[in-house]
Amino acid sequence: MGKVVLVTGVARQLGGRFVRRIQRDPEVERVVAVDAVPPEHHLGGADFVQADIRQPTITKVLAEHGVDTVVHMDVTGTALAGGSRGSVKETNVIGTMQLLGACQKSPRVKRLVVKSSTNVYGSAPRDPAVFTETTPPKSLPSGGFAKDTVEVEGYVRGFARRRPDVAVCVLRFANILGPAADSPLAEYFSLPVLPTVFGYDPRLQFVHEDDAVEVLRLASHEPQRGTLNSGTFNIAGEGLLLLSQCARRLGRPTLPVLLPAVTWVGAALRTLSVTDFSPEQIRLLTHGRVVATRQMRETLGFRPRYTTAEAFADFVRSRGPGLLPPAALAGAVDRIAALPLAGGGGKSGAGGVRRGADDSAHHSAN
Amino acid sequence: MADAKVIPFDDDRSRGGAQRPPRRRSGPRRPGDGAKARDVKAVPSVPGRGHTDAAGGAAPGSTAAGGAAPGGVAPGVEPQAAEAGARGGSRAARRDTVPEQALPPEPRGGGGGGWDRRIAGGLAFLRRRLTGEYDVDEFGYDAELTDQVLMSLLRPIYDKYFRVEVKGIENIPADGGALIVANHSGTLPWDGLMMQVAVHDNHPHGRHLRLLAADLVFMLPVVNELARKAGHTLACAEDAGALLERGELVGVMPEGFKGIGKPFSERYKLQRFGRGGFVSTALRTGSPIVPCSIVGAEEIYPMIGNAKTLARVLGIPYFPLTPTFPWLGPLGALPLPTKWTIQFGEAIPTDGYPPEAAEDPMLMFNLTDQVREQIQHTLYKLLVQRRSVFF
Structure with a gap:
C-alpha cells in the first residue's frame, strides 16, 4: 500500500515543486496538496484541496484522504499576495497548532516533516560563529518570522512528546536561493544597489531550491540504511559567502548605511514595497549566520548537490547583470595588466601576467 | 625565586646600571634573533663593507642595530633587504645597484622579473577581490x-x-x-x-x-x-x-x-x-x-586612571586615562x-x-x-x- 502525503503551503514555488517531485516516487500513492489560495502553477496529478490550515477543517481532510505523512511547508516569512504580516503570523502559528492538533487526532499519521528556518538561532554578536542544532540562542528573536519559527518548533516538540509513535523531522533551512526563489533575501539581492550596514560584513549560507526539495523528500520517506531522519537538522550548502562577496559576484554596488539609519532605509523600502526589510533580515545582514551541517551529512545522510557558492552562482545566472558586472571588472584589470608600463617590457599579454601572478602566489604561500 | 621584589619596575635606570653584563650578553644575541636581523646578517656576505656595517651597528648599542636595519639599508647597500622592508625603493635606484651585486644569484630569480611579478601578483589579487572569487572559512577568516x-x-x-x-x-x-x-x-x-x-x-x-x-x-x-x-x-x-x-x-x-x-x-x-x-x-x-x-x-599606554562613569555611558568595560590620552586627543592614542x-x-x-x-x-x-x-x-x-x- 502506497503512502498518502499531505503537503501544506503548495501555492508557493517551493511547495509546488515539492508536490510535483514527490509524485514521481514509487512508494507514494497519492499527494494531497493544501493551501488557502489556489496555486498559479500546476501541481501534476496531486489532489488540490483549498483549505485554510487555521480552520479545523484540516482534521476532516486528514481523515478523508487517509493521510499518513504530513509535510508542513506553510511556515513562511512573507505573505503570498496582498496578505498582511498579521495573517502570515496567524498562518504560521495558529495554522501549525491546528495542523498538529489534527495530526494528533489522526491515528494514521506516521510521519511529520516541518520546514523551519535557521532564523530560530537569531543573529547576535555574542553568538558563537557556528550554530549547531543544540546551540541555544543568546538573544531570542523578539518578533517577526524568527519568533514564529521559534514558536512553531516549540509546538512541534510538544507534539513529538505527545505522539512518540510519529517520526518528526524538523528541517532548519538556511536561506533558500535559486532561479525561482521568492524569498525576501532574493528580493534584496535583486535591488540595483544593495544597501549594507556600514562596518559589518555578514557571513551568509544558502541552500539551492533543488537541494531543499531533495531533502524534504528524503525526510518524508522511510530512513535509508544507516541514517535517521527524525530529529532536528540544519540544512545548508557547504561553505559560506560574505555579503561583500555576494555583491561583487552579483555585480551590484553596495551602499553602506550607518546602523541607526538602516532602520529608516528599511522602512522606506518597505513603504515603497520594493522589498521586505524586516528587522530580522537587517540583523541577518548585520551579523550574519552560519550553521553546522555535520548532522545533516552524517545522521540524515544528505549531501547537497550545490555548495553555498554554487547555489548563489545559479541564482546570479537567473538574474540580469548588475551595474558592475564582474566580467567587465576582471576585463578592466586585465587591460591594466596588459599595459606595457605595468606588465613590464617583455610579457605584456594577460596570460603572461596571470601566469606570473600564479607564481607569485606560490611564493607567498611558501 | 620569582618573588615580587625581583621586579623593581620603577628604577629601570638603576637596574640597567647594575646589569651591565647582561647588556653585554645581549649584544651578540641581537643579530641572531628576529627575521629582520637575519636579513641584515645574510646579505653582508656579498660586499665587504656590509660586514663592517653590521658589526659596527651591533656594537654601539641596540638602537643602532634595531634602527639601522631599515634606515641604513635604504641608501642601496643591500637592495634585497631594502626590497623586503620598504618597497618604496624605485626601480631606477634598483637598476643602479644591480650591477654592484650582480654576482650572487637573487633568490627572487631573474633581474627585473621581481617587480613584474609583484605587479602581476597585485593585479591578480585585485582581480580576485573585485570579482569576489576568494574563499573564507566558516568563521569568516579570509x-x-x-x-x-x-x-x-x-x-x-x-x-x-x-x-x-x-x-x-x-x-x-x-x-x-x-x-x-x-x-x-x-x-x-x-x-x-x-x-x-x-x-x-x-x-x-x-x-x-x-x-x-x-x-x-x-x-x-x-x-x-x-x-x-x-x-x-x-x-x-x-x-x-x-x-x-x-x-x-x-x-x-x-x-x-x-x-x-x-x-x-x-x-x-x-x-x-x-x-x-x-x-x-x-x-x-x-x-x-x-x-x-x-x-x-x-x-x-600607561593607564593611570579609569573614568568609570564615562565608560559606563559609552558601554565599554573601562575608559583609560593615560598621561597623554584624552588630553592630547588622537595624538595621545599613539x-x-x-x-x-x-x-x-x-x-x-x-x-x-x-x-x-x-x-x-x-x-x-x-x-x-x-x-x-x-x-x-x-x-x-x-x-x-x-x-x-x-x-
Whole structure:
C-alpha cells in the first residue's frame, strides 16, 4: 500500500515543486496538496484541496484522504499576495497548532516533516560563529518570522512528546536561493544597489531550491540504511559567502548605511514595497549566520548537490547583470595588466601576467 | 625565586646600571634573533663593507642595530633587504645597484622579473577581490586578505615600532591543534595582534594563529569585520573547541578585560584566569597548551586612571586615562614605542588525561594554575633580562 502525503503551503514555488517531485516516487500513492489560495502553477496529478490550515477543517481532510505523512511547508516569512504580516503570523502559528492538533487526532499519521528556518538561532554578536542544532540562542528573536519559527518548533516538540509513535523531522533551512526563489533575501539581492550596514560584513549560507526539495523528500520517506531522519537538522550548502562577496559576484554596488539609519532605509523600502526589510533580515545582514551541517551529512545522510557558492552562482545566472558586472571588472584589470608600463617590457599579454601572478602566489604561500 | 621584589619596575635606570653584563650578553644575541636581523646578517656576505656595517651597528648599542636595519639599508647597500622592508625603493635606484651585486644569484630569480611579478601578483589579487572569487572559512577568516594586506599593515608596527623579539617559537607544534595562552595587557589589544604576526612570520610552517576575542570586538562596526577576516572569533567554548578540532592554532588571553584594563601600577601581575574554561576546552580536544609571555605591552599606554562613569555611558568595560590620552586627543592614542619580547614556553600536554577529566574542577584549577604560574614566572625572568622599557 502506497503512502498518502499531505503537503501544506503548495501555492508557493517551493511547495509546488515539492508536490510535483514527490509524485514521481514509487512508494507514494497519492499527494494531497493544501493551501488557502489556489496555486498559479500546476501541481501534476496531486489532489488540490483549498483549505485554510487555521480552520479545523484540516482534521476532516486528514481523515478523508487517509493521510499518513504530513509535510508542513506553510511556515513562511512573507505573505503570498496582498496578505498582511498579521495573517502570515496567524498562518504560521495558529495554522501549525491546528495542523498538529489534527495530526494528533489522526491515528494514521506516521510521519511529520516541518520546514523551519535557521532564523530560530537569531543573529547576535555574542553568538558563537557556528550554530549547531543544540546551540541555544543568546538573544531570542523578539518578533517577526524568527519568533514564529521559534514558536512553531516549540509546538512541534510538544507534539513529538505527545505522539512518540510519529517520526518528526524538523528541517532548519538556511536561506533558500535559486532561479525561482521568492524569498525576501532574493528580493534584496535583486535591488540595483544593495544597501549594507556600514562596518559589518555578514557571513551568509544558502541552500539551492533543488537541494531543499531533495531533502524534504528524503525526510518524508522511510530512513535509508544507516541514517535517521527524525530529529532536528540544519540544512545548508557547504561553505559560506560574505555579503561583500555576494555583491561583487552579483555585480551590484553596495551602499553602506550607518546602523541607526538602516532602520529608516528599511522602512522606506518597505513603504515603497520594493522589498521586505524586516528587522530580522537587517540583523541577518548585520551579523550574519552560519550553521553546522555535520548532522545533516552524517545522521540524515544528505549531501547537497550545490555548495553555498554554487547555489548563489545559479541564482546570479537567473538574474540580469548588475551595474558592475564582474566580467567587465576582471576585463578592466586585465587591460591594466596588459599595459606595457605595468606588465613590464617583455610579457605584456594577460596570460603572461596571470601566469606570473600564479607564481607569485606560490611564493607567498611558501 | 620569582618573588615580587625581583621586579623593581620603577628604577629601570638603576637596574640597567647594575646589569651591565647582561647588556653585554645581549649584544651578540641581537643579530641572531628576529627575521629582520637575519636579513641584515645574510646579505653582508656579498660586499665587504656590509660586514663592517653590521658589526659596527651591533656594537654601539641596540638602537643602532634595531634602527639601522631599515634606515641604513635604504641608501642601496643591500637592495634585497631594502626590497623586503620598504618597497618604496624605485626601480631606477634598483637598476643602479644591480650591477654592484650582480654576482650572487637573487633568490627572487631573474633581474627585473621581481617587480613584474609583484605587479602581476597585485593585479591578480585585485582581480580576485573585485570579482569576489576568494574563499573564507566558516568563521569568516579570509586567508588571502590576511596574508597580503592585514599582515603587511601590521608588520611595520611589529618590526619597526615595537621591535618584537620572539623566543621559543619551536614550542609551537608544527601541526595539529594547540592552544596558546598569553597574558593580556596594554589597554588596546595590540598584544594579540603582535602575537599573531609573531607566529605567522616566525613559525617554520607558517602557521596562522586564530585569536579568540571578546564580544565587544564583534559589536563594534569595522572592528568586527576586520577581526573576522583576520581569523579571530568569539571567545566561547564552542568556537574554541571547533577550531581546535580542525587542528588550528588558537590563541587566547584568559585574563580578558581584567588584564588589558588594569592600572599601570599592577603591570606584569597576572589577573585571575577567568574560570579556566580554556583548560577544559583543551582537555576535551586533547590539544597541548602553550604558555606565552608578552613583555612590553604593559607600557604602551600607561593607564593611570579609569573614568568609570564615562565608560559606563559609552558601554565599554573601562575608559583609560593615560598621561597623554584624552588630553592630547588622537595624538595621545599613539602607543609608546616600547621594546617587546614574546616568549612561547614549553607546551603542556593534555592528551594523557581520561575523557572525563574535562569535568573535574580540581584538575582544571590545577592546570589553570600551572599555566598561570609558568607565564608569570617567564614574565619575571624576561623582566630581569630586560635592559630598559624602550630598548
